[in-house]
Amino acid sequence: MRISAKGRYGLAAMSYLAANYKNGMAITVLHISETMGISKIYLEQVFSLLKRAGLVISIKGSQGGYFLNREPNSITAYDVLTAIEIAMVEKTDSTVEEKQPLLDKAMQEIVFSRLDDAVKSCLEEITLEDILNNVEKQKEPDNLMYFI
């Protein structure tokens, strides 16, 4: 059970767009790929998914690029990751289903559905803004830690 590189790249790229949300400039894939050290061509594919999900807006042509379609505090980690991964907790079609349908159904209901819900509600409570805030917090050397 893992978050793919694509998922990480997507989150990182969206965070970067979020950090530049206010100045209203379009950010290019090339720029992000260089800043992050990610392959440009691969990152393009990630943006294709983000766009399809309506999370970003694109401008073609010279001086074009991407920006967020919504405010950073209204885009969640769940939004980003579901745009990129096929599903959060994915089904493998199990052989068990055929011979032990009751058990298979029980596992689905008691384990996998609940897991799916837990993952969803966890990730839905995390916004791009939360990520940025943490980055800023790390930048301050004179933070609350001093008082402990």
Place this chain on the structure above:
Amino acid sequence: MRISAKGRYGLAAMSYLAANYKNGMAITVLHISETMGISKIYLEQVFSLLKRAGLVISIKGSQGGYFLNREPNSITAYDVLTAIEIAMVEKTDSTVEEKQPLLDKAMQEIVFSRLDDAVKSCLEEITLEDILNNVEKQKEPDNLMYFI
């Protein structure tokens, strides 16, 4: 992000052992593989992992087999799945880490650590007994649904 077939097989097999926990008989891999419709040789590998994790006890030789090492209500879905999958929320080593260490750290702390915790606490609350109870519930056609 998916639960592998191995994970499902493991949960199903452990549930089967749980269902036969009281009669104290050793259950063979062959028996489970036939009951569930799973490849025997593959299921053996699953049991190897379950044994390594101390979740089952084995008896070699003729009339041998497996049984649970603890009571069904004290073995959780988390126990079983972590015994089989490498980790619940697995890290991919990201390129982002090198060029954007603060962002990478923020993502880890704000997203992935929390996700890991959420998955863990969800699965830790589910026992084999819970799964069996649901199977039994499905068997009763005269259940509480009638009163709704």
Place this chain on the structure above:
DNA sequence: ATTATACCTACTAAAGCAATAGGTATTTGA
């Protein structure tokens, strides 16, 4: 001694993931 089992290591095939390649379409600006 035979049979039934756990247990072990190596191998194969298929699927999914990460990354690359080589374009076309569109917009800006010189």
Place this chain on the structure above:
DNA sequence: TCAAATACCTATTGCTTTAGTAGGTATAAT
């Protein structure tokens, strides 16, 4: 109007993981 910069598209390659197979050895019961 042309060149540059960009998004956007499809196909391909190589790698890693997963699912499943093969062929054994060790051990215990009958």
